[in-house]
Amino acid sequence: MPKVTFLPSQREVEAVAGEDILAAAAAGDIHINASCGGDGTCGKCKVHAKGAKLQTKSTARLTEEELAKGYVLACQTPVYDDMTVEIPLESELLSKGRSRIKTLTTGVDEWNRQLAELPSDPPVVKLYMELPEPSLNDSVSDLTRVTREVRRRLGVDDVLVDLQLTKMLPDVVRAGGWRVTATLYKEAGHARLTKIEAGDTTAAHYAVAVDIGTTTCSAQLVDLNETKILAEASAYNAQVSYGEDVISRMVYAKKESGLKLLQRKVVGTIDDLVAELIEKTGVEAAGIDVAVLAGNTVMTHLILGVGTDQIREAPYTPVFRFAPSVKASEVGFEKLPDVPLIFHPCVASYLGGDITSGVVAADVAKHEGLVLYIDIGTNGEIVLGNNEWLMGCSCSAGPAFEGAGVKDGVRSIDGAIERVSVEPDTFETVFTTIGGKLPLGVCGSGLIDLVAELFKAGVIDKRGKFHQDLPTNRVREGEYGWEFVVVWEKVAGVDRDIVITEVDVDNLMRAKAAVYAGITTLADSVGVSLADLEEVMIAGSFGNYIKVEEAIAIGLLPDLPVEKFRFVGNCSLLGSAKAAVSRDILARSAKITRSLSYMELSADNTFMDKYMSALFLPHTDKSLFPSV
Amino acid sequence: MPKVTFLPSQREVEAVAGEDILAAAAAGDIHINASCGGDGTCGKCKVHAKGAKLQTKSTARLTEEELAKGYVLACQTPVYDDMTVEIPLESELLSKGRSRIKTLTTGVDEWNRQLAELPSDPPVVKLYMELPEPSLNDSVSDLTRVTREVRRRLGVDDVLVDLQLTKMLPDVVRAGGWRVTATLYKEAGHARLTKIEAGDTTAAHYAVAVDIGTTTCSAQLVDLNETKILAEASAYNAQVSYGEDVISRMVYAKKESGLKLLQRKVVGTIDDLVAELIEKTGVEAAGIDVAVLAGNTVMTHLILGVGTDQIREAPYTPVFRFAPSVKASEVGFEKLPDVPLIFHPCVASYLGGDITSGVVAADVAKHEGLVLYIDIGTNGEIVLGNNEWLMGCSCSAGPAFEGAGVKDGVRSIDGAIERVSVEPDTFETVFTTIGGKLPLGVCGSGLIDLVAELFKAGVIDKRGKFHQDLPTNRVREGEYGWEFVVVWEKVAGVDRDIVITEVDVDNLMRAKAAVYAGITTLADSVGVSLADLEEVMIAGSFGNYIKVEEAIAIGLLPDLPVEKFRFVGNCSLLGSAKAAVSRDILARSAKITRSLSYMELSADNTFMDKYMSALFLPHTDKSLFPSV
Secondary structure, eight states: OOEEEEETTTEEEEOOTTOBHHHHHHHTTOOOOOTTSSSSOSOTTEEEEEETTOOOSOOTTOOHHHHHTTEEEGGGOBOOSOEEEEOOHHHHHHHHHTTOOOOOOTTHHHHHHHHHHSOOBOSEEEEEEEOOOOBTTBOOOHHHHHHHHHHHHHOOSEEEOOHHHHHHHHHHHHHTTTEEEEEEEEETTEEEEEEEEESOOTTOOEEEEEEEOSSEEEEEEEETTTTEEEEEEEEEOGGGGGOSSHHHHHHHHTSTTHHHHHHHHHHHHHHHHHHHHHHHHOOOGGGEEEEEEEEOHHHHHHHHTOOOHHHHSTTOOOSOSSOOOEEGGGGTOSSSOSOEEEEOOOSBTTBOHHHHHHHHHTTGGGOSSEEEEEEESSEEEEEEEOSSOEEEEEEEOOGGGGTOSSTTBOOSOTTEEEEEEEOTTTOOEEEEEGGGOOOOEEOHHHHHHHHHHHHHTTSBOTTSOBOTTOSOTTEEEETTEEEEEEEOGGGSSSSSOEEEEHHHHHHHHHHHHHHHHHHHHHHHHTTOOGGGEEEEEEESTHHHHOOHHHHHHTTSSOOOOGGGEEEEEOHHHHHHHHHHHBHHHHHHHHHHHHHOEEEOGGGOTTHHHHHHHTSSSSOSOGGGOTTO | OOEEEEETTTEEEEOOTTOBHHHHHHHTTOOOOOTTSSSSOSOTTEEEEEETTOOOSOOTTOOHHHHHTTEEEGGGOBOOSOEEEEOOHHHHHHHHHTTOOOOOOTTHHHHHHHHHHSOOBOSEEEEEEEOOOOBTTBOOOHHHHHHHHHHHHHOOSEEEOOHHHHHHHHHHHHHTTTEEEEEEEEETTEEEEEEEEESOOTTOOEEEEEEEOSSEEEEEEEETTTTEEEEEEEEEOGGGGGOSSHHHHHHHHTSTTHHHHHHHHHHHHHHHHHHHHHHHHOOOGGGEEEEEEEEOHHHHHHHTTOOOHHHHSTTOOOSOSSOOOEEGGGGTOSSSOSOEEEEOOOSBTTBOHHHHHHHHHTTGGGOSSEEEEEEESSEEEEEEEOSSOEEEEEEEOOGGGGTOSSTTBOOSOTTEEEEEEEOTTTOOEEEEEGGGOOOOEEOHHHHHHHHHHHHHTTSBOTTSOBOTTOSOTTEEEETTEEEEEEEOGGGSSSSSOEEEEHHHHHHHHHHHHHHHHHHHHHHHHTTOOGGGEEEEEEESTHHHHOOHHHHHHTTSSOOOOGGGEEEEEOHHHHHHHHHHHBHHHHHHHHHHHHHOEEOOGGGOTTHHHHHHHTSSSSOSOGGGOTTO
């Protein structure tokens, strides 16, 4: 087998002859950026490759300069013989950072306060029971002895027990001298025995709450006795090596073993988070009784190993909305004990469990006034409503907000330009990067700032086109047309100028237009005015970085007083934690799934008009943005 | 590995050095009788062994003549080197016959009539559904599309679906062009999807009904559309090589891997029956949607691989009464498709699902008049009651009725003496054998006849002791004390006289005393007289062979007019077939399990007195048997 040596890590991987460099790297758990999932279309997987028999299929998206320097696309270059592959800094940095992402510790007190306010009624309960010992006059079965007590204590008719627990039962009840702790999962209409232990183990009663993000997965350990979050951990979703957005993941899932591999990757990511939570808290794994998870519809399907082919194509039908009842071992968890997995249900293919979880956690359906809930990523998911009705839609924003599909775009990693301003007279830029590192590229919030600032400084017009006669060498014609130099090479962390091109501006404008058109289509369909909004909730990590004024300036968010906007954080994770504490949350999540009116924008006549009108800065109809 | 050649089959088996001949034979699927399960106590596993390094641990129960001839006990003789083992005829015959037992085809018309009278409401139903195709305006998930139709059709709230079926779903519904057949198991409070198929497959809708007997397993294929039994098949329970009764099976289950092996054996037996049913009818396995099984408590535990240790010892607690919900694959079925297994519940450790199934099938709880239901084997299970109350008990009869624990006892195999009379003057015997073959030994019904006839002819007294001064050479003193020669060697199928010893008579008397004492203890506890019995139902295969008059003559059955006795056949199997057709049967079976008053005879003060009083022919109290 040919050997591939990856630089700068100097790790060696044995490749299957004929597989491409990207696949070889993935098999060796080495990350190379590949937004498109290995389709040869995004150009992100460029690497320096040296070796005999080097041949490449396609060089799409590589500049002449890059070709001259010997770059190839990892996904288009098969390995036939030993080779050395140098992965550029942008990819490598992510690789180093991917196992640990700085977690947001702010807000945990507030979250704990919210958890404590819920009616304490966890879906999984522990019952310590002192059973009467059998005698000749009471020789009822071991199982009946347990279930009759469960029925009495929980007031349920049916107690389901599987074969495995039945087999263990006689030894456990006797080892405990008829004092045992039963763990039960209260499902609709019945309780399911999920664990039986000798003695009183009720002191250890924990849940893992999970947000399965397309890019980042986050988890918290919740003490169910104290109703308190003990620790949290986050990491990049290891699926990220197989495509940056849900579409490219679904493309990968269609490949042979692709579905299985993607399942294994995300399960492994969460397993690692569980291990980290256990390490941080010293809690024993055996004390974890349940995991509650929220993810978009594609993530929820992939983690269960359920195919996503139908989600990709019209009419976009998911296989399920309510996930089947499964135990952790069934999907391959190893560090998470074999507990029931409870998923927030998904409304539709592009309005998933992360949104139902978040909408419930943010109490959208408890507001009397009108609320807009937005979660922006490669898809913008939008929910509008109050305590009487809810409507939702999803618009494809493209990857621009995630820093992908943009020439010098990067994710929100250390070195990403997150905030930038452009001096109106000199066109000089002032910027800050995440972690204060040398700039590597521009992330989503930086791009919003940049487009807003370039517009205000008169570098681009309302159609996003460059003014070509400005007295600055920052505006120039590059290989991809007109561009603006954000950072000169000499002060950059990469060996080139960091620029934003007219194509990039166009991408961002299409992204913001899709979101704004989605918002107005929803509002118009029920005849409400955006001015009537009492509150705009911005959920997700994206919300932590953007500046509302700049987002309004480009026409992404509606032109409302800044105080109406609220960053609600990772509500998807909060909804998982809440559901672990109170069954009411899951009931509300289910109710939303059944009652929310989902608008399929591609089936709406007015959406495309609204989208076209929004392809201006800030909008064709200036009256909608009086403050700009 | 040492090689063992078994004669007369000449089959060679590689043995693990040090394991005994019995284990080596079992591993090679060669049957050797071993009533005690390899404890060295029954003496049934005698074989002729030749080879180097032959040493044997115990020769209990071997006669001097047998020792002289070179017999050893297979269970007491380890294999260290190559050897040749000749298995005697009694074992070998059973071995040949064990895969196929003559099935009782009489009565099927009557059974079909009874099935047709039940309310048709099978626990597993097939629904053909033409689902609306998804569109942009109706893009609900594939699963919801199926479950909302199921909910509408079945009127249930919850439809449970497992992960495996969820994964298959999108391909199946599309392959069928949204015309699919869903198979659902209606459990308490919900329906569980067990199969989903493209197109309309409702024409094939079958159940397998099973009676898991300790000795014999029987199965029927039931057409659920036509409510009709299509075929039946029976075979010896392959566990029989590991002990003849439930006690020795439980002893074996405690050995390393014993439980697993016993499970594999009985599952294999039923798998073979399923294959036979499929072959006989030409029905495709995929059309089988459910299996309903009835077995005693030990068999029900063993087939599920659940330990039986607590059943053996006071206070005799089973692990479960209601079996957990399992699918065929979970217990290792290979020929039976992966359908739900439904078990008749067990009342107590020694009153199992075979009895609840039988009691329901025989409509005991629908009789206004008093009914006695008896199933006699190594345990006598007795149920007394009517449509207002039911009581039950189990008495350990020992293996005599099954032809075991008796010097020349055999099971009801070809060549077994099933009927015998003794001339009062000449003491000559007239007998018939099963299959009309040369006599090999005496089976249970033959023993009852023999004891009754010997008593009537004055060969034995009311205490079962031999009159030693009779003018016949048939009565003689043998190695085990006084005995009666039933068949001389010259007309026997074995190379010795077939005898019945005083010890054998004693064994039979203890067996019949236990059953009769059980009956009277039950009756007395509720203050009813046996004369009040409207009907005595004799269930099980044993009932097919015994002659009521002889059974009364020895005091086994109460002295009632012969017309009050009814042989109800294998009601356990009938109850399984009925439960496959109508949920009402299982509901009644569950109700009986919960409401039947089980008497633990060992905890009853009067039982032992009654037992001692019954250790006479026919009884101490002659007034109880006026007709004798």
